Every structure is written in C-alpha cells, then in structure tokens.
Amino acid sequence: MADTKRIKQSIYFWIFRAMSMMVVFILVAILYFIVSRGIGVINWDFLTKSPEEGMVKGGIFPAIVGTLVLIAGSLIFAFPVGVFSAIYLNEYMKKGKVKSFLQLMTNNLAGVPSVVFGLFGMALFVNKLKFGDSIIAGSLTLGLLVLPVIIRTTEEALKAVDDNYRLASYAMGASKLYTIKKVILPIALPDIITGLILSIGRVSGETAPILFTVAAYFLPKLPHSIFDQVMALPYHLYVLATSGTNIEKARPVAFGTALVLVMIVLFTNIIANVVRAYYNKKYKK
Amino acid sequence: MIKKILNNFQVGVLAVSSFITSIVVLLIIIFLFKEGSGVFSKSLLEDGYVLVVNSRNTVNSIAPKDIKNIFDQKIISWKELGGADSAIQLFSIDDISEYYSEEQIGSDLEYMDTCINNYIVNHPSVLAYFPKKNIAKKFNGKEIKVGTMGLYEFVKGREWLPTARPVVQMGILPLILGTLMVSLGAILLALPFGLVTAIYMAEIAHPVWRRIMKPVIELLAGIPSVVFGFFGLIVIVPMVQKVCHIDVGETALAGSIVLGIMALPTIISIAEDAIRNVPNNMREASLALGATQWQTIRSVVIPYAKSGIWAGIILGVGRAVGETMAVLMVTGNASNMPTTFLQPVRTIPATIAAELGETSAGGLHYSALFALGCVLFLMTMVLNVYVQVALKKKSK
Amino acid sequence: MAQIETKDLNFYYGQAQALRNINIAMEKNSVTAFIGPSGCGKSTLLRLFNRMNDLIDGSRIEGSVMIDGADIYARNVNVEDLRKKVGMVFQKPNPFPKSIFENVAYGLRVNGISSRSEIEGIVEASLQSAALWSEVKDKLNKSALQLSGGQQQRLCIARALAVAPSILLMDEPASALDPISTSKIEELIFELKKQYTIVIVTHSMQQAARVSDRTAFFYMGVMVEFDDTTTIFTNPKEERTLNYVTGRFG
Numbered sequence: 001m002a003d004t005k006r007i008k009q010s011i012y013f014w015i016f017r018a019m020s021m022m023v024v025f026i027l028v029a030i031l032y033f034i035v036s037r038g039i040g041v042i043n044w045d046f047l048t049k050s051p052e053e054g055m056v057k058g059g060i061f062p063a064i065v066g067t068l069v070l071i072a073g074s075l076i077f078a079f080p081v082g083v084f085s086a087i088y089l090n091e092y093m094k095k096g097k098v099k100s101f102l103q104l105m106t107n108n109l110a111g112v113p114s115v116v117f118g119l120f121g122m123a124l125f126v127n128k129l130k131f132g133d134s135i136i137a138g139s140l141t142l143g144l145l146v147l148p149v150i151i152r153t154t155e156e157a158l159k160a161v162d163d164n165y166r167l168a169s170y171a172m173g174a175s176k177l178y179t180i181k182k183v184i185l186p187i188a189l190p191d192i193i194t195g196l197i198l199s200i201g202r203v204s205g206e207t208a209p210i211l212f213t214v215a216a217y218f219l220p221k222l223p224h225s226i227f228d229q230v231m232a233l234p235y236h237l238y239v240l241a242t243s244g245t246n247i248e249k250a251r252p253v254a255f256g257t258a259l260v261l262v263m264i265v266l267f268t269n270i271i272a273n274v275v276r277a278y279y280n281k282k283y284k285k
Numbered sequence: 286m287i288k289k290i291l292n293n294f295q296v297g298v299l300a301v302s303s304f305i306t307s308i309v310v311l312l313i314i315i316f317l318f319k320e321g322s323g324v325f326s327k328s329l330l331e332d333g334y335v336l337v338v339n340s341r342n343t344v345n346s347i348a349p350k351d352i353k354n355i356f357d358q359k360i361i362s363w364k365e366l367g368g369a370d371s372a373i374q375l376f377s378i379d380d381i382s383e384y385y386s387e388e389q390i391g392s393d394l395e396y397m398d399t400c401i402n403n404y405i406v407n408h409p410s411v412l413a414y415f416p417k418k419n420i421a422k423k424f425n426g427k428e429i430k431v432g433t434m435g436l437y438e439f440v441k442g443r444e445w446l447p448t449a450r451p452v453v454q455m456g457i458l459p460l461i462l463g464t465l466m467v468s469l470g471a472i473l474l475a476l477p478f479g480l481v482t483a484i485y486m487a488e489i490a491h492p493v494w495r496r497i498m499k500p501v502i503e504l505l506a507g508i509p510s511v512v513f514g515f516f517g518l519i520v521i522v523p524m525v526q527k528v529c530h531i532d533v534g535e536t537a538l539a540g541s542i543v544l545g546i547m548a549l550p551t552i553i554s555i556a557e558d559a560i561r562n563v564p565n566n567m568r569e570a571s572l573a574l575g576a577t578q579w580q581t582i583r584s585v586v587i588p589y590a591k592s593g594i595w596a597g598i599i600l601g602v603g604r605a606v607g608e609t610m611a612v613l614m615v616t617g618n619a620s621n622m623p624t625t626f627l628q629p630v631r632t633i634p635a636t637i638a639a640e641l642g643e644t645s646a647g648g649l650h651y652s653a654l655f656a657l658g659c660v661l662f663l664m665t666m667v668l669n670v671y672v673q674v675a676l677k678k679k680s681k
Numbered sequence: 682m683a684q685i686e687t688k689d690l691n692f693y694y695g696q697a698q699a700l701r702n703i704n705i706a707m708e709k710n711s712v713t714a715f716i717g718p719s720g721c722g723k724s725t726l727l728r729l730f731n732r733m734n735d736l737i738d739g740s741r742i743e744g745s746v747m748i749d750g751a752d753i754y755a756r757n758v759n760v761e762d763l764r765k766k767v768g769m770v771f772q773k774p775n776p777f778p779k780s781i782f783e784n785v786a787y788g789l790r791v792n793g794i795s796s797r798s799e800i801e802g803i804v805e806a807s808l809q810s811a812a813l814w815s816e817v818k819d820k821l822n823k824s825a826l827q828l829s830g831g832q833q834q835r836l837c838i839a840r841a842l843a844v845a846p847s848i849l850l851m852d853e854p855a856s857a858l859d860p861i862s863t864s865k866i867e868e869l870i871f872e873l874k875k876q877y878t879i880v881i882v883t884h885s886m887q888q889a890a891r892v893s894d895r896t897a898f899f900y901m902g903v904m905v906e907f908d909d910t911t912t913i914f915t916n917p918k919e920e921r922t923l924n925y926v927t928g929r930f931g
Contacts, residue, residue: 003759006577006759006761008577008579009577009580013489016481016484017489019478020482022478023478024498027550031505033516033520082302084298084302084303085306088299088302089303092300093303102306102307104670105310106306109309111603112662112665112666115607115634116313118641119317120313123655124312128316144309151306198507207610208610208638211638212642234511234512234610238511238610241519254515258516261512265507269507564775566771566775567777568736569733570840574765574792574844575761575792588779
C-alpha cells in the first residue's frame with residue numbers, strides 16, 4: 001500500500017517537475033531569443049542616432065528620449081498623488097464602507113485594460129482638454145495607469161511598518177502628520193521606492209495608452225515643449241514589426257529596440273531588488 | 286494658528302488624493318459611455334453622404350439593413366419598402382458620367398448639383414446616393430431618413446465593416462467572439478502549466494530552485510506586451526503556420542499561445558502566493574496521519590488555497606481579455622465570424638487599437654470604437670469585482 | 682522492552698544544536714510528559730518520533746531513535762507507515778476545513794481504505810474514543826470549523842486515532858484551550874493510556890503531574906532528569922529540576 005502511494009507520488013512529482021521546467025524553459029527561451037538577436041545591434045550609434053533610411057538603419061535615440069520623457073512625465077504626476085492617496089487610506093481612514101469602496105475602485109482601476117486608458121486619454125486629454133497628441137496627454141494617461149500600482153505598493157509598505165513606532169511617536173506628543181513624515185515614511189521609504197522603480201518598467205512598456213495620445217510614427221527631432229509629440233520605444237517596436245516601409249530589413253532594428261525595452265525592465269527589476277535587499281539588511285541590523 | 290491651518294491643508298491634500306482613483310473610474314465610465322452612445326444616434330451612412338429620392342416617392346425612411354440589401358440588389362422594388370410597385374433605380378456619383386457629358390457637369394463639377402437635381406426630378410423611382418455638398422440648394426427631391434442602429438443590432442450583428450459604403454456594418458458579435466475565443470484558448474493553455482508550476486514552486490521544488498524561478502517569473506511578468514507580440518510574430522506565427530499546414534499563421538491559435546505565455550507569470554505568482562499562504566499546520570496535520578506529500582498537496586493544500594487560485598485564474602482571464610498589442614500583432618485581425626482556432630480573428634482591444642487612429646473625433650466610427658471600449662470595460666469590470674468580492678468573502 | 686528508545690541522540694538546526702545526547706526509553710501504554718522552559722528542545726524531541734523534522738531544511742540528526750526495536754531513521758523506513766503508527770496532536774487545533782466526518786475519514790482515505798461502511802464504522806469508533814461522538818453525531822456533515830476550540834482538539838485526537846496508531850504524540854494539546862476543555866482533554870488522555878503509548882509535551886506542570894506516569898525535564902537541549910512523575914515533582918535529584926518544578930525559573 002505504502003509503496004503504491006510512493007510510486008504515485010513520484011510519478012506526479014516528475015510530471016510537475018517536467019512541466020515546470022518547460023515553463024521556465026519557454027520563458028528563458030523568449031529572453032534568450034530577444035537578447036541573442038538584439039545584442040549585436042546595440043552599440044553607441046544605435047542608442048544615440050536618429051532612425052535613417054525609412055527606419056531600417058540608424059538608431060532609436062528619439063524613441064529612447066521619448067520613453068524617458070514619458071516615464072518622467074507620468075511619474076511626476078502619479079507618484080505624489082499615489083503616495084498621498086495611500087497615506088490617507090492607510091493612516092487616516094478608519095475601516096468601513098468608504099475605505100472599502102475606495103480600495104475597490106483602486107483595484108478596479110488597476111484592472112481596466114490599457115487600451116481603455118488609451119480611449120479615455122484620447123477623449124479627455126487630447127480632445128476635450130484640447131492638449132492634442134502631446135507629451136502631457138500621454139504622460140497623464142500613463143500616470144493614471146500606474147496610479148493604482150503606486151497606491152498599492154505604498155499601502156503595503158505603510159502596513160508593514162510596526163504599529164509600535166506610531167504609538168511611540170504619539171506617546172512623545174508628536175502629531176499624526178509629524179509622525180507620518182518623520183517616523184513612518186522614512187521606514188516605509190525603501191518599499192515605496194521599490195514600487196516606484198517597478199512602475200518605471202510598467203510605464204516604459206505600455207503601448208496601447210500612448211497610441212492615440214502622444215506616440216509619433218516617425219519624428220526624428222526631439223521635443224521642445226510638453227505639447228509636442230514624441231516617438232516611444234514600444235510604439236516604435238510595433239511600427240518596425242508590423243508597418244514599416246520594409247519590414248524584413250527593419251528586423252535588426254526591431255530586435256535592438258525589443259532588447260532595449262527588455263533591458264529597462266531587467267534593470268528596474270534588479271535595482272528594485274537591490275534596494276529592497278540593501279534596506280532590509282540595514283533595517284534588520 | 287497658522288500651523289494648524291497648514292496642517293489641515295496638508296491632510297486635505299491627502300484626502301483629496303485618496304479619492305482620485307474613484308474619480309478616474311467615474312470619468313472613464315462617463316467618457317466611454319458618452320462617446321460610445323453616439324453610435325446609436327448617428328446616421329449610419331458614410332460621413333457626409335445623403336440618400337435622396339424623387340419628391341413624389343412615398344417612402345420616407347429606410348432601415349439601415351434594407352439599404353445594404355438594396356445596394357446588394359437583394360431588394361429591387363420600392364414595393365418591398367412600402368412604396369410604389371416600381372423597380373429601384375440606383376444612382377450614385379459613379380453613374381453620373383453615363384447620363385451627363387463633361388460639359389454639362391462642368392470642368393470644376395460646378396453644375397453637378399443641377400445635373401443630380403434634374404435627374405432625380407425626371408426619374409420617379411430613383412434612389413440617389415451622393416455627398417451632401419453635391420445636392421443643390423434648391424433641391425426638388427426629398428431626403429430619405431436613415432434609421433439609427435439599435436443596441437440589439439450592435440451586439441448581435443455579424444459583420445464589422447465600419448467603413449463600408451453606402452452604409453456601415455457595425456455588428457460586434459465577431460469581435461466579442463474573437464476576444465472570448467483567444468482569451469479562453471490562452472487560459473486553457475496557460476492554466477495547467479501555470480498551476481503545476483505554482484504548486485511545484487511552492488510545495489515541491491528545493492528552495493534553491495524556487496529562489497531561481499521566482500525572479501525569472503517576476504521578470505517575465507514585466508516584459509512589455511509589444512515584445513511578446515514581436516516574439517509571437519517572428520516565432521509563434523510561422524510555427525503555427527508550419528505545424529498546422531495553413532496558409533496564414535496569424536490565427537486565433539497564435540494569439541492564444543502568445544497570450545497564454547503572457548498569462549503564465551500572473552497565474553503562477555498569484556496561485557503560488559495562495560498556496561504559500563496555506564498554514565503549515567494543515568500540511569503537518571495531513572502528513573502526521575501518514576499521507577504522502579502528494580496526497581497532502583492534492584487533498585489539503587489545493588482545496589485550502591482554492592479561492593486564491595481562482596482569483597489568479599480570473600485575473601489572468603481579465604488580463605487576456607484586455608490585452609491589446611500582442612494580440613493585434615499575431616491574430617491576423619480579420620473581422621469575420623470566428624469558427625475555428627486556425628483562422629484569423631479580431632479582438633475588441635485590437636480593433637480599437639488598429640482603427641481609432643483612422644477615425645475622426647465625433648464620427649460614427651469613433652463612437653463605435655468607444656462603444657467597443659464600453660463592452661470591454663464592462664467585461665473586465667465584472668471579472669474584477671467578482672474576484673474582489675470572492676476574496677473578501679474568503680478573508681471573512 | 683521499551684516502545685520508544687533513543688540512543689545518543691543529537692539534533693541540529695543548521696549550525697545550532699537543539700538536542701544534546703538524549704537517551705530516553707518509554708514503555709508501552711505509559712504516559713510520559715516532557716517539561717521544561719521554552720526552547721529547551723522538548724517539542725523538537727517529540728517531533729523526531731514521527732519524523733516531522735524531515736520537513737525542516739538544513740536539519741540534521743545523529744544517533745538513533747528506535748520504535749518497537751527498529752531504527753526509524755534507517756534508510757528503508759517508509760515515513761508514511763511510521764506516521765500511521767505514531768499519531769500526533771498539535772498545539773493549536775488544526776482541523777481541515779472539511780466536514781467533521783471527512784476530517785476523521787481523511788487518514789483512512791489517504792491510507793487506501795475506500796469502503797464506505799468500513800470508514801463509517803471507524804469514524805464513529807474514533808469519535809467515541811475521543812469522547813466527542815455524543816456531541817457531534819447529529820452534525821457529522823457540518824464544517825469542523827464550527828466546533829469550539831476544545832471540540833476541535835478532540836476531533837484532531839479522533840482523527841489521529843482513526844488510523845490506528847500505537848503511539849500518540851501530543852504537543853501541548855491543551856495550551857490553546859480554556860480550563861474546562863483542558864480538563865476534558867486530560868480525562869481523555871487518562872482513558873487513552875489503556876490502549877496507547879502517549880508522549881505529551883506540556884508547559885503546565887500541574888498537567889504533567891496529573892496525567893503522566895513518568896516525566897522528563899529538559900533544559901537547553903539536554904535531558905536533565907527522567908523519572909517517575911511523583912519523584913520528579915516531590916524528590917528530584919537535580920537542583921535544576923527542583924528549581925523548575927518549584928517555579929524558581931522557567
């Protein structure tokens with residue numbers, strides 16, 4: 001009896017092991033595919049020059065700049081608002097219907113498909129507020145998209161702060177706001193920063209929200225104001241892959257662009273983990 | 286005193302911030318539905334065109350689907366539309382040179398409106414289709430009212446031809462089916478692998494393996510969908526074409542495979558969390574009774590983590606339903622009614638992304654895409670709220 | 682012959698040594714209590730008897746644990762069979778979120794018993810033995826989580842009895858319960874002694890004195906003294922034992 005139980009277990013475990021390895025293999029293979037094909041394309045010129053000859057030659061500099069501008073623009077708006085929102089939700093609001101409603105709405109916003117953000121951004125920022133296709137319209141749209149991410153990570157970070165710190169601070173006569181600013185935020189900061197870094201990865205890769213709010217098909221010059229259009233890496237990759245003038249010839253540039261996008265995600269992940277590990281160590285000691 | 290005001294002001298800013306997501310959700314709903322509702326009130330004729338008839342014709346309005354049938358020669362008599370028993374004689378801008386010479390029309394088309402007017406006056410059973418600007422100011426015929434589309438036609442219509450002439454066809458059934466098909470296919474592919482991997486990581490794998498797998502999966506969750514789409518286009522699409530012996534690899538199947546791969550990290554992460562949250566004393570209780578680890582996993586751990594695992598699956602479906610770029614790049618985007626996984630399909634998000642750029646703000650097509658946005662929004666919202674309510678129930 | 686016997690037993694969590702040179706022997710159908718301050722190793726030792734420590738990464742064992750004369754850490758030992766023979770009741774009641782019936786039937790099902798009538802018979806007998814039958818016989822299909830803490834713990838005992846063990850390990854079985862539930866558990870232990878060899882870890886010295894035949898006192902991974910319970914509580918040989926049982930530390 002016990003032996004059949006054992007045999008059954010080893011059969012299942014082997015199946016599980018094999019399927020898991022397959023999953024890991026597929027995921028790693030995708031990474032390898034992008035990296036191996038893209039690495040040869042990336043050099044200094046690729047990163048610092050404009051596209052040339054119908055985007056099959058030259059670099060992707062304007063798209064990199066555009067994506068950096070959009071990252072900065074969206075986070076300048078979303079980061080403070082998200083952190084404020086999380087502070088109020090976690091530190092001021094009492095448990096109850098209002099709080100659950102606000103949290104439900106935050107989660108709902110997180111579940112809204114990115115293309116719907118694109119529609120909304122176009123209707124509100126581009127058409128209604130007459131920003132046109134512009135950095136500001138795109139940044140605000142992307143900002144709304146990452147807002148729930150920032151609120152959630154900040155809330156988690158604040159929740160993780162031991163209540164004793166709050167009580168200790170109040171016991172010394174500090175006000176609530178003072179306690180938050182001087183005691184709670186510094187402790188929660190590493191986790192909040194981690195959330196911020198991870199949302200950079202998210203913003204840099206989103207395509208659907210910028211399609212109709214900011215992204216330019218081809219625009220070799222750099223933006224001068226927040227009402228200019230910009231190129232952006234994810235949209236550039238989409239264009240190169242599907243609708244360029246010569247799709248086959250554009251493949252190397254497309255691989256290079258894909259790799260740059262993957263690198264951004266990779267680096268933000270690594271940095272986030274390093275920050276987390278560094279502060280965790282420091283905090284525990 | 287000043288300090289107190291400053292303090293209250295700062296708390297006020299925090300309070301306002303906390304409402305912003307709710308306000309945004311509300312705004313999204315308002316804007317989507319406001320713009321989207323236009324699809325039910327705007328003329329279905331091509332933008333700027335009108336249908337006109339002889340003033341003695343007794344027919345005053347024609348339903349959109351009848352217009353299509355008339356131009357497809359399926360309706361040939363006015364009698365079928367409740368008018369006189371005479372054949373419908375179609376007349377549009379392509380026909381005008383048959384009846385009038387270039388001199389009559391004028392080199393700059395300056396007499397076009399007079400020609401059209403004359404023709405209509407002289408032909409009692411004509412049905413003319415022209416740009417509004419070519420209709421004379423002193424027009425002697427009458428304009429036919431074209432009905433608007435109803436919700437039922439919108440949802441049940443089997444053809445999506447938003448730029449068709451003379452009347453557009455905006456049935457979203459093929460798009461809804463395409464979306465559901467690609468997403469369900471993706472989940473069916475991702476589910477067994479995702480759950481097995483989650484269970485393996487949480488319960489079976491050596492901790493060292495887990496420490497390696499976890500960051501890889503987290504990293505893959507962050508890869509932009511356009512990169513997955515690119516990968517799909519270059520690797521999956523040709524593979525599907527070759528393996529299935531079909532002419533075009535851009536199919537629902539390709540979409541499901543790419544989406545399935547993309548859904549894996551979501552499903553794995555959430556399911557793994559749910560499994561790891563099962564209290565250890567449940568495992569100990571089972572093992573202490575002589576159960577094997579596998580029996581413990583199957584009979585105790587998985588049932589305990591079920592609601593969390595469900596949440597992962599539903600969120601995975603929600604992701605898949607709303608996914609845009611990857612699907613747009615690999616499914617071929619043909620808007621016909623999908624029947625098999627081996628033909629091109631078009632999903633709702635892909636339709637919006639592909640077509641919104643070609644529309645003019647406020648037009649019928651623009652409204653229709655916003656209406657599609659509403660449908661998509663409702664689909665994902667239902668899934669989201671369901672997950673949250675289910676999880677909340679569980680935590681109580 | 683002793684039913685449970687350890688020889689020169691050492692146990693390590695990674696670098697830290699949790700048990701030092703333990704030599705103890707427990708007779709069949711006796712109740713042995715392990716007492717000592719928190720972290721003294723008493724629970725760790727208990728968990729070595731049914732190899733629950735297998736689950737802890739980086740743990741290591743030296744020496745031997747013999748049950749019915751066989752080394753349970755020998756290579757060819759089937760852990761599942763061992764655990765069937767050596768039942769365990771945990772500190773916090775941990776019924777599965779299943780029905781009362783299914784909780785007790787679980788151990789039977791995982792051990793390959795599928796006949797409905799056989800299972801029903803054993804479930805009833807086990808609940809009888811755990812003195813729970815009269816309280817739950819009308820709601821066997823209700824969730825076990827609806828029971829009170831004390832009832833849940835007796836359900837866990839019934840669950841352990843269902844797979845017909847000969848040894849019952851109890852890891853502070855009453856520490857999470859109110860006094861009335863505790864006394865019910867203690868009465869039960871007294872009954873169960875007739876059929877089972879019981880090892881109980883407890884924080885409460887009164888409990889050890891009430892239910893056990895023999896008592897072992899542990900301190901910092903070492904078994905300081907092991908003797909008849911009356912001796913331990915009235916006339917211990919070691920000063921550390923005396924200090925502990927008289928409440929001077931711990």
